[in-house]
Amino acid sequence: MIRTLTLENFRNYERADLCFDPAVNLIVGENAQGKTNLLEAAAALSTIKLFRTAQKKEGLRFGCDHGLIRGSFDTEGMEVELELRLHRDRAMELYKNGIRLRRQGEARGLLRTVLFCPDDLFLVRAGAAARRKFLDAALCQLRPQYASALAEYERVLAHKLRILKDGEEKPAMLDLLDDFTLRLCRLGALIIRYRAYYIRKLAGRAQTLHAEAAPHETLECVYHTVSSVSDPYASPAVIEAQLQSHAMNHRAAEIAAKSCLSGPHKDDLILNLGGVSAASFASQGQARTAALALKLAERELFFDEDNVYPVLLLDDVLSELDRSRQDFVLNHLGQGQVIITCCEEETAARFHAGTVFHVEKGRVSN
Numbered sequence: 001m002i003r004t005l006t007l008e009n010f011r012n013y014e015r016a017d018l019c020f021d022p023a024v025n026l027i028v029g030e031n032a033q034g035k036t037n038l039l040e041a042a043a044a045l046s047t048i049k050l051f052r053t054a055q056k057k058e059g060l061r062f063g064c065d066h067g068l069i070r071g072s073f074d075t076e077g078m079e080v081e082l083e084l085r086l087h088r089d090r091a092m093e094l095y096k097n098g099i100r101l102r103r104q105g106e107a108r109g110l111l112r113t114v115l116f117c118p119d120d121l122f123l124v125r126a127g128a129a130a131r132r133k134f135l136d137a138a139l140c141q142l143r144p145q146y147a148s149a150l151a152e153y154e155r156v157l158a159h160k161l162r163i164l165k166d167g168e169e170k171p172a173m174l175d176l177l178d179d180f181t182l183r184l185c186r187l188g189a190l191i192i193r194y195r196a197y198y199i200r201k202l203a204g205r206a207q208t209l210h211a212e213a214a215p216h217e218t219l220e221c222v223y224h225t226v227s228s229v230s231d232p233y234a235s236p237a238v239i240e241a242q243l244q245s246h247a248m249n250h251r252a253a254e255i256a257a258k259s260c261l262s263g264p265h266k267d268d269l270i271l272n273l274g275g276v277s278a279a280s281f282a283s284q285g286q287a288r289t290a291a292l293a294l295k296l297a298e299r300e301l302f303f304d305e306d307n308v309y310p311v312l313l314l315d316d317v318l319s320e321l322d323r324s325r326q327d328f329v330l331n332h333l334g335q336g337q338v339i340i341t342c343c344e345e346e347t348a349a350r351f352h353a354g355t356v357f358h359v360e361k362g363r364v365s366n
């Protein structure tokens with residue numbers, strides 16, 4: 001549960017101090033006043049990322065060189081204060097209870113959040129990258145080792161791509177290629193195995209939730225990874241060996257294509273409705289219901305982990321939904337802390353909020 005949030009020179013806020021209700025909090029304001037910026041800051045306390053950009057510097061208020069997001073929250077019976085100091089000219093610094101942390105992994109997932117924004121309603125129709133992001137957001141919080149493996153994988157992948165792109169002009173660089181491929185296979189095996197186990201749990205939960213909203217259709221979630229991985233639940237060593245043989249068989253093709261052709265960076269979560277591909281055939285309404293089931297399933301899997309609901313951050317989602325789908329969401333929000341943004345007070349009234357914040361031009365009042 002988040003108790004307080006302080007911002008300095010973050011996005012359109014010069015300064016903001018918020019004290020949250022343990023149950024439902026509403027952030028109301030017109031468009032472009034700073035509602036999502038508040039959710040972005042709250043989510044950053046748990047993921048140590050800004051969900052709208054990979055560049056944390058973009059969070060700095062225009063014209064400012066330094067800024068911060070500070071929050072206090074309860075986790076495992078303890079109150080923690082976490083501070084993210086953003087700088088234009090150097091990397092972010094992280095402080096927990098006033099002590100500087102050396103690695104982001106030490107802070108990630110201390111606070112657990114599930115973010116639900118209008119983009120998520122396109123999860124079914126969007127490309128595979130959106131579904132990988134959805135899986136990664138949950139797994140990075142639930143499994144710190146996954147977060148480290150993924151960050152390292154992305155770093156090594158970027159190096160390998162550089163080698164493949166520059167290899168024609170500087171052939172000596174290609175001598176390094178196999179080393180990077182082997183490292184990717186080792187990290188990729190861990191990522192694939194974590195994803196397989198998570199998707200198995202997610203699939204069951206999402207199917208049950210989906211059946212509540214659409215009893216006549218069955219939602220099926222299938223993990224799609226590198227074709228040569230015969231069993232994604234196998235030991236990391238077995239998966240790694242299969243990735244290696246796949247990569248070596250495609251070595252020449254990767255050099256020719258100047259691209260890294262296979263690996264978990266191409267994974268997908270295939271969604272079927274009534275046995276056919278939801279991405280290709282679902283109606284708009286069907287796609288939304290499936291997306292809602294997936295997001296609510298994500299929240300329940302967090303609860304299963306340690307019997308605590310994650311803080312739910314709802315960014316203007318309800319106004320995008322018809323009445324029956326609004327009810328579907330509202331019926332599953334009974335417990336845990338919720339922070340909701342919304343433009344109209346009428347939608348807000350359905351939540352029985354404990355605290356209402358009004359946002360106008362980067363100023364908060366309540």
Ligand SMILES: Nc1ncnc2c1ncn2[C@@H]1O[C@H](COP(=O)(O)OP(=O)(O)OP(=O)(O)O)[C@@H](O)[C@H]1O
Pocket residue numbers: 010011012013029030031032033034035036037038058059060061062316341343
């Ligand atoms: N780094 C920044 N510095 C200053 N202002 C910024 C920065 N980044 C974004 N903004 C501004 O913050 C404003 C508010 O953005 P935000 O997305 O929070 O609005 P919102 O209230 O959620 O709006 P909507 O209801 O339209 O989604 C935008 O006008 C945007 O230009």
